Amino acid sequence: MSTENPSQRSQQATGNSFVGDVWVNYKRWMIKSVRNPFILTGSLLQPVIFLVLFTQVFGQVATSAIGGNGAAISYETYLVPAIAVQTALAAAAASGIGLVNDIEEGMFDKILVSPMSRTGVFLGKSLxxxxxxxxxxxxxxxxxxxxxxxxxxxxxxxxxxxxxxxxFSLWFTAFSNIVALVTRDQESTIIGANILQFPLLFVSSAFLPLSVMPGWIQTIAAFNPITYGVDAARALTLGEDVMTVIEVTRFGGVWDTLVPAFAVLVALDVVMVGAAVVMLNRAAKSAVQ
Amino acid sequence: MGEFAIDVDGLELTYSDGTRAVRDVDLQVPEGELFGFLGPNGAGKTTTIKVLSTLLQPTGGSVHVNGFDVVDRPRDVRRTIGYMAQETSIDNDLTARENIRFACEAYGVPRSKRADRIDELLELADLADVADKRANDFSGGMKKRLDAATALVHRPPLVFLDEPTTGLDPAARNRLWEYFERINEEGTTIVLTTQYLEEADQLCDRISVIHDGEIVVTGSPEELKREVGGEVLDVELAEDGPDVERARDAVASADAVDRSAIDVTDDGLSITSPRAREIGTDVLLALRDADIPVLGFNVRSPTLDDVFLAVTGEHVEDLDADGDGSEPVEASR
Incomplete structure (x- = not known):
């Protein structure tokens, strides 16, 4: 082994196993999110406000709009899966903010000069x-x-x-990290990741059935990942096939929604996470400044 | 391999936009040395350090750190070095202890040694009594010391410090200097970059002056000062007096003074000469004959600023202009 260093110091660290690297970073980010009440409550605040206000304000009207297919569903039941997806969206948006914060605080470089596996570092943060x-x-x-x-x-x-x-969160997590790496600026990342949230949410099946919306919204909604996330969560909430953008009947019941929804979301995850990994690797190799 | 902590041969770093940040740098740093890169902003100091610490890939030349090639075996290099970036790099959400613990874990310091190591470093960094406070509330100097402590968790034989004291007040700077000297005495090789001449002069065994991406001269502070070729005669002129060019002409007219040895400074003129003491009278007389009032007069040993001026033709003084205004000179006294 040529790893012997002639100096007298014997305490050189050996580095960790891959799992160790993941765990170390997981712990760090868990401490940070617990410590930083804004991260935890901030990304939860908006979904909670939506949930309470929408059910209270639109509940009466909306219940009749969604009741088209026979069974009586309360708007609360209809809305919760959408809010769950909105929560995932908001939390994913914060991922890039964490990265840009690390770049600004110099922790990104500090981690890069450590012997930790890069993949382990980002896996720990993602977990x-x-x-x-x-x-x-x-x-x-x-x-x-x-x-x-x-x-x-x-x-x-x-x-x-x-x-x-x-x-659902993975593709948007990847997206917000890409925004972070491109802008390298906390405010731009916050704006970049948040600005998309509202239009995406409204132009989807999140708040009302697509059938009661104008044609152009229906068209865009078919290409909106939120529609697939919400439909999947909603199918699980209601226990029935709710997807209207892709009609599948082969699997029966809930699976007629889940299978196409997961297919679309996983494909999107692979593409976006792949792009983010490529960009992270590039950022790790070249100067951060 | 391994008599040298650092062995660099023909290092080149050209950015993708064509900027040649580092050009043909050769360098050997023996183990145990406290070595400094001295140069202004943008000279290539940070770029060089980033190559040595594997943050940047060289575009040419060969670079060995602790015997490992930085391109082929970056992980072995990372395992055996400590690195402190120019910008203070700590996690403000974590406490001092947690920051050091995270670094211990990142470098795989064995669990059984971790607690002792953390306490020892908190002590060394003088942060033991604020160990469980969030780093966010620390002063700039405390954050720097914490940052330095996290770079030492794995007892690396070689530590890179990129402008470790920039932006600190003199007291904090002094404290950090003591800290570096202590770890160097314990056998750690230290490579630092600095814009502060006093820092290089006081701390470093050897210095490379780096300018426009090239090493222009390397040597001990004493050797470099000898390069200047003599002592320096400073003449302070009245600010609202006759213009300094006329004074320079007057001094140049004196016998025994070589015009090229006269430099214009903020306060007046400085003349470098092996016979600085003897020519003093001639200089004063020449100025008096020209009716130019002299406010002050002093013969001194050359400083590294003089070295810098001699080898690059530029003063280092303007470099400190964006600092905190405190003169590093005072910090060392």
């Missing part, structure tokens, strides 16, 4: 973000229940909603 998304969706689901939402598929369905939230 911390996923933990947060899970916690936040659980809060939303619980709050929804208090407001009167009911989950037809029970606990397995709620676990399913959490999985939808995670799968």
């Amino acid at each position: 911390a973000e996923i933990s947060r998304i899970v916690a936040q969706i659980v809060i939303i689901v619980g709050l929804g229940w208090l407001l009167g939402a009911r989950y037809a598929t029970g606990i397995p369905g709620i676990v399913g909603i959490l999985i939808v939230g995670i799968v």
Whole structure:
């Protein structure tokens, strides 16, 4: 081994295993998000406001709009899956903010000069973000229940909603990291990641069935990832096929929504995460300044 | 391999936009040395350090750090170096202890040694009594010391410090200097960059003056000062007096004074000469004959500023202009 250094120091660190690197970074980001109340509550605040206000203000009107297909569904039940996806969206938007903050604070460079695996570093950070998304969706689901939402598929369905939230969050997490690497500026990243949230949410199946919306919205909604995330979560909440943008009947019931929704979301995740990884690698190789 | 902590041969770094940030740098730093890169902003100091610490890939030449090629074995290099960036790099959300712990974990310091190592570094960085406070509330000097402590968790044989004291007040700077000297005495090789001549002069065993991406001269502070070729005669002129060019002409007219040895400074003129003491009278007389009032007069040893001027033709003084206004000279006294 040529790793011997002639100096007398014997305490050189050996570095960690890959899992160790993931764990170290996971812990760091968990501490940061617990410590930083803004991150935890800030990204939850808007979805909660939406949930409460929309059900209270539009509840009466909206219930009749969604009641088209026979079974009586309360607007609360209809809305909770959309709010769960909105929560995932808001939390994912914060991922890039964390990265840009690390770049600005110099922690990005500091980690790059350490022997930690780059993949492990970002995996640890992502897992911390996923933990947060899970916690936040659980809060939303619980709050929804208090407001009167009911989950037809029970606990397995709620676990399913959490999985939808995670799968949905990945592409937007990747997107916000790309924005962070391009702008290298905290404010631009916050604006860049947030500015898309509202139009995306409204031009989708999130708040009302697409059938009651004008044609152009229906067209755009078919290309909007939020439609797929919301439809998947909603299918799990209602226990029925709710997707209208792609009609699939092969799998039966809930799966007629879940299969196409997951296919679209996973494909999008692969593309966006791939792009983010390429950009992160490039940023790690060339000067950060 | 390995008599040299750093062995650089023909290092080139050209950015993608064509800027040649570092040109043909050769450098050997033996183990245990406290070595400094001295130069103005944009001279290529930080770029060089970033190549040595694997943050940037060289575009030419060969670079070995602790015996490892930075391109082929970056992870071995990273394992055996500590690096402190120019900008203070700590996690403000974490406490001092957590910052050091994170670094310990990042470098794989064995669990059994971690607690002792953390306490030892908190002590060394003089942060033991604020160990569990959030770094966000620390002063600039405290943050710097914490940053330096996190670079030492794995007891690296070689530490890079990129402008470690820029922007600190003199007291904080002094404290950090002591800290670096202490770890150097314990056997750690230190490579630092600085814009402060006093810092280089006081701390470094050897210095490379770097200018426009090239090393213009390397040597101990004493050797470099000898390069200047003599002592320096400073003449202070009245600010509202006759213009300085006339004074320069007057001094040049004196026998024994070489015009090229006269430099215009903020306060007046400085004349470098191996016979600075003897020519003093001639200079004064020449100025008096020309009716130019002299406010002050002093013969001194050359400083690194004189070295810098001699080798690059530029003063280093304007470099400190964007600093905190405190003169590094006072910090060392």
